[in-house]
Amino acid sequence: MNDQQLLRYSRHILLDPIGIEGQDRLLGSRALIVGAGGLGCPSALYLAAAGVGTLVIVDDDEVDMTNLQRQILHREQSVGRAKVDSARDALHDINPGTEVIALKQRLAGDALLEQVAAADVVLDCSDNFATRHAINRACVATRTPLVSGAAIRFDGQVAVFDSREPNAPCYHCLFPEGGESEEVRCAVMGVFAPLTGIIGTVQAAEALKILAQTGRTLAGRLLLLDALGMEWRSIALPRDPGCAVCGEGA
Template sequence: MNDDQLLRYSRHILLDDIDVDGQERLLAARVLIVGAGGLGSPAALYLASAGVGHLVLADDDDVDLTNLQRQILHTTDRIGQPKVASGRTALHAINPDIRIDTLPLRLTGDVLSEQVAAADVVLDCCDNFATRHAINAACVQHGKPLVSGAAIRFDGQVSVFDLRDAQAPCYHCLFPDEADVEEMRCATMGVFAPLVGIIGAMQAAEALKLIAGVGKSLSGRLLMLDARSMQWHSVRVKRDPHCAVCGTPVATPPVMDVNQT
């Protein structure tokens, strides 16, 4: 680190759990953020300000007036711009020294797999189950830790799925894609503006802890917030040994050749 970086990140360096070594790990890290909306906004802002050296921001949407009630990465004068372009402007205004790659598309298939494989940590800040399950499958395939957040109405949740621990569950263990889950989105259900800030900031905190090797992550726990009463609930999540994504396949019994002697 140069002198400017030592000064910029001095409040991190003063923390014994982070120190110079931890901050250098942050500077060397690459984080993929899928979604530059309500959750991705605070998450990206904190990761940029904390000095994560390489951020990849993926979103196929444009900034709309209705976004500005909660998506703090964007501003009125950037309405109509791709969210990733608006996000890059905001993040570079906070920290011009970091690298920011933008992907103005919905990550799927080989592109998703390549981006997950290249990342140190992946943040799921999207708003639909199909993308969440695709991200999870790619993270399981490449052994990358996934920090997942969700927020709707006054209810939020956050967890970490890190299969570098053989006992840890994946997202599919908790929310099987064959389950009858109702898709709820902010556009039709509404969302309390500060709620996405709380959950998104926690996603950033978990990502920074994973990179710097600080404390214990939320792997194996789902935190749920009721913002009406501002009460947190914690639920233990176990790995499903029969999970279609991360479980051990059931061996097929060998076929007996009746003609053998």
């Protein structure tokens, strides 16, 4: 680290569980964020501010006026622009030292697997089960830690799925593909604006701990938030031995 970096990240360096070694790990790391919306915006802001070396942000959508209520990287003048371009410009203003790679596309197949394999951590900030399951399969295949978040109405959830750990569950263990989970979207159901900030920031915190190799993550746990009553719950997540993605016969 140079003198400017030592000054900029001094408040992290003062924390014994992070220190210079942990901050160096952040500077040399690469994070993949899928989704530049309500969850992806606060996640990306804190990862960039904390000094993560490379952020790859993937989203195929454009900024809409309805996004501005909660997607805090975007501005009114960004309406109509690609979300990834708007996010890249805002993150450059936050920290020019972080390289932001903006991919305006919907990753799938080999392209998704390639990006996941190149990342040190993946943040799933998407809004549909098909994408979440595709990301999960890629993360299990490459043994890349996955930080998953969701927010709808006043309810949020965060979990970490880390295939590097023995007996760790994956997203499919929690929500089996083709199961009875109901897919709901904020365009229809609505979402409390600060909820996405809370969940996205928790995702960033979990990703930073993984990258800095410190603390205890949410691996094996599901953290639930009822923002209307402001109550948190933590639920243990066991691995499903019969899981079609990470199970013994997968």
